[in-house]
Amino acid sequence: MDYYLNLINTIGIHTLLGLSAYLLILTGQVSMAQAGFFGVGAYTAAILTVIFQWSILSAIGAAMLVAGGLAFLVGFPALRVRGLMLVVATIAFSEFARMFFYNLRWQVVRDGTEIGPNGTMGFAEIRYFNNNGWLNWEVTIFLWTFVVVVMAIIWWSDRTRVGAVLRAVGEDELAADSTGINVTVVKVAAMTAGGVVAGLAGSLYAHQVTDLDHHTFTVLLATFAIAYPILGGLTNVFGTLVAVVFIQGLLVEGLRFLGDWRMLLFGALIIVAMNFKPMGLFDNQTIRILQNALGIKRRGGST
Amino acid sequence: MLEVKTLSKHFGGVRAVDGLDLRVERGEIFGLIGPNGSGKSTLVNIICGVLQPTSGDILFEGRSLDGRAPSARLRTGIARTFQNIRLFGGLTVWQNLWVAGNSTEDIKSQSIVSRWIGTSTRLKKEIEVMLEFSDLADKADVLASNLAFGEQRRLELARAIAAKPRLLLLDEPAAGMNQAEVGELEKRLRSLRKQGMTIVLVEHVMQLVMGVTDRIAVLNFGSKIAEGTPENIQQDKAVQTAYLGQSDES
Numbered sequence: 001m002d003y004y005l006n007l008i009n010t011i012g013i014h015t016l017l018g019l020s021a022y023l024l025i026l027t028g029q030v031s032m033a034q035a036g037f038f039g040v041g042a043y044t045a046a047i048l049t050v051i052f053q054w055s056i057l058s059a060i061g062a063a064m065l066v067a068g069g070l071a072f073l074v075g076f077p078a079l080r081v082r083g084l085m086l087v088v089a090t091i092a093f094s095e096f097a098r099m100f101f102y103n104l105r106w107q108v109v110r111d112g113t114e115i116g117p118n119g120t121m122g123f124a125e126i127r128y129f130n131n132n133g134w135l136n137w138e139v140t141i142f143l144w145t146f147v148v149v150v151m152a153i154i155w156w157s158d159r160t161r162v163g164a165v166l167r168a169v170g171e172d173e174l175a176a177d178s179t180g181i182n183v184t185v186v187k188v189a190a191m192t193a194g195g196v197v198a199g200l201a202g203s204l205y206a207h208q209v210t211d212l213d214h215h216t217f218t219v220l221l222a223t224f225a226i227a228y229p230i231l232g233g234l235t236n237v238f239g240t241l242v243a244v245v246f247i248q249g250l251l252v253e254g255l256r257f258l259g260d261w262r263m264l265l266f267g268a269l270i271i272v273a274m275n276f277k278p279m280g281l282f283d284n285q286t287i288r289i290l291q292n293a294l295g296i297k298r299r300g301g302s303t
Numbered sequence: 304m305l306e307v308k309t310l311s312k313h314f315g316g317v318r319a320v321d322g323l324d325l326r327v328e329r330g331e332i333f334g335l336i337g338p339n340g341s342g343k344s345t346l347v348n349i350i351c352g353v354l355q356p357t358s359g360d361i362l363f364e365g366r367s368l369d370g371r372a373p374s375a376r377l378r379t380g381i382a383r384t385f386q387n388i389r390l391f392g393g394l395t396v397w398q399n400l401w402v403a404g405n406s407t408e409d410i411k412s413q414s415i416v417s418r419w420i421g422t423s424t425r426l427k428k429e430i431e432v433m434l435e436f437s438d439l440a441d442k443a444d445v446l447a448s449n450l451a452f453g454e455q456r457r458l459e460l461a462r463a464i465a466a467k468p469r470l471l472l473l474d475e476p477a478a479g480m481n482q483a484e485v486g487e488l489e490k491r492l493r494s495l496r497k498q499g500m501t502i503v504l505v506e507h508v509m510q511l512v513m514g515v516t517d518r519i520a521v522l523n524f525g526s527k528i529a530e531g532t533p534e535n536i537q538q539d540k541a542v543q544t545a546y547l548g549q550s551d552e553s
Contacts, residue, residue: 161421164398168391175389178351179403180377180466 005136009208011241011248012140012147016201017221018228018240019154020194025229026163027190028082028170032222033074033090036097037195039217041067041202043101043117046212049128051108051116056128056207060146063203064196071195075188094222102214122213126206143204150197155237166190167234198225231273233280235287242282304329304501305350305470310359312345312525319345321525323359327470332492332502334512334533337522338545343505344386346522347474350503351383352376363470382468384459386475386505392448396439396458399447400430403465429465436491437461453484460491470501477508489515513537521545 017038024031045063048054054062074093081089101123107116117123129139157163168176169186177183206212228247232239251269255262277283307325311318320342327333335343348354350361352373361368368376391399404426417423434440437457442450447458456476463471473492477485485508492502492515506512512519513533521529521536523545529536536542 160419161401162419164391164394164402164421165419167394167398168402171391171393172389174353174373175385175391176402177373178353178377178383178385178389179462180374181402182372182374 002136005140006208007249007253009140009143011244012143013201013205013208014224014228014244014248015147015241016150016197016204017225018232018244019150019237020197020201021225022229022234022237022240023154023166023190023197024194025226026166026170026234027187028173029078029187029190030083030087030226031078031090031191031194032087032219032226033071033078033093034194034198034225035217035219035222036090036094037067037071037198038202038205038221038225039094039097039101039214040070041199042206042212042217043104043123043202044199045203046123046126046206047106047117049207050123050126051106056132059128060200060203064199067199067202068192068196071198072188072192074195075191078191079184079187091219091222094217094219098214098217101212101217117212120214122211123206124211126210126212128207130210139208143208146200146204150200151237151241158236227270229280231270231281233277233282233286235280235282235284239280239282243280246281304364305503306362307346307350308360308362310346310349310361311357312342312349312354313357318525320349320356323522323525323527325520325527327501327503329501330496330499331517332496332504332515334516334519335503335505335522336507336509336512336519336536341522341545342525343522344474345525347383347472347503347505350472351381377466377468380469381472382463382466382470383472384463384474384476386478388455388459390447390450390455390459390462393446395444395446396434396450397430397443399458399462400433400465401426403462404429433461433465436464436494438487452479453481456480456484456488460488464495464500468500470503471495472503472505474505475507476504477506477511480508485511 017034020037021031021034041063044066045059048059048062049056074090078086078089101117103119104117105119107114107118109115115125134142165176165181165186168179169181169183173183176186224247228240228243231247232241232243247266251262251266255265258265273281305325305327307323310320310323312320323342323346335346337343345354349356350368352368352371352375363376363379363381368379371379391402394402401421404421413423431440434443437460439454439457439461442454447455450458456479460473460476463473477488480488489511492504495502504512504516516533518531519533519536520527521539521542528541528545529539531539
């Protein structure tokens, strides 16, 4: 049972991570900084609950603010580069954040034991849920409440003019600019929102695993973050969820007996998906098939 | 309305626009013609703020546009279409117009939230009018990239006027159109002029230029070689040389 709850938690956390990248990819920004924001959120929230003994909700809120604030700052230099150059620049940010945690030693003594981030040894004993007597399924519900709320907010914004504007900027910045869209505001806002969501994912992750290590926040995590929306498709938020279930549930967990060969499969899968479903698993075609099967009439953008 | 003052744009050694002076009066359709490479599109891009001039200035309603981004110029009342159509292909026709509903009046009259959510009935009504105007009402939910060529041209025009500009810059709107489509475009331009819009029309299709414009300026190698009514321009010797006298121009 706990195994499945853990898997469900992982899926929820990675869905949030994928959605943070989804927002950015809509505006045409492929950001590898999401791993960095995720790490910042994780460490911030964990330090607040462990060292400062904040309640979980205020720690999560603070983590979202810190990660969002950093993303806001990253958003401006990111405007100057695009495509591959943006990927490289944002990898640099993620590595910068990771190296910061690698070196971060901030231990305090409480009840005779040392707690807090301990540099290369990681940050252990983030036991907020345990200490407060939360049951595992309660943690899962708590975590998924955030996932559902974030998904609902992004899904709704996607259907308002905001979604159309984000996509317009992603399609053609010059045309968007000439149509009166302030591209700077849109791109920085998307980066900030992406940072907030990644920070939320990180703060939940820290308390769910109870143990942080800089190795978690590598380029691999950043790759996962952008792989979810790309694989799932940018039509709506459910594509990202489907991709996370597919990769985390099926590929990473379901094929555990394959060991590290799974990573090879992961690469192969991306290549196959790019060839057969370039717009993602959950593209318009899939949606049409699903809608026909379920007998739902298609509603266009004018509704 | 629009004053271009000794404007120059140099790309390395190439003088795309070279000391150009122009005046466009309110309410007229102003034609801008010239052989390929004479600097017409460069001029449009400078007026819209996509390119920065090397020297010179542009006044719109008496105020300099210097240093303003394209989006800011749109909000002061200058909209444009592109020579090579640039629609948001992944958005529907309706969404393309939704995104563009961004005029000064909208910004003043609505709260930032309702403007961004974009569900006001007035905005919806305006988009309906726009669809009607461009004869795209039955295509509202079609992705822009799936439209036929002529429809894409119409949508781009609609997107440009969705922001209710006072000055509209059209960069070869009739390129690739057939006779009937050019006729429809001409009708639309006349109707826009009647609504009080000032139009700068860059065009190679002479049937359209001669039929609809009030005045024409002819560019060659970035400079103005003639200006006047369509009748005057057709008689002009310098224009005839520019178009016919050089074998490397079309």
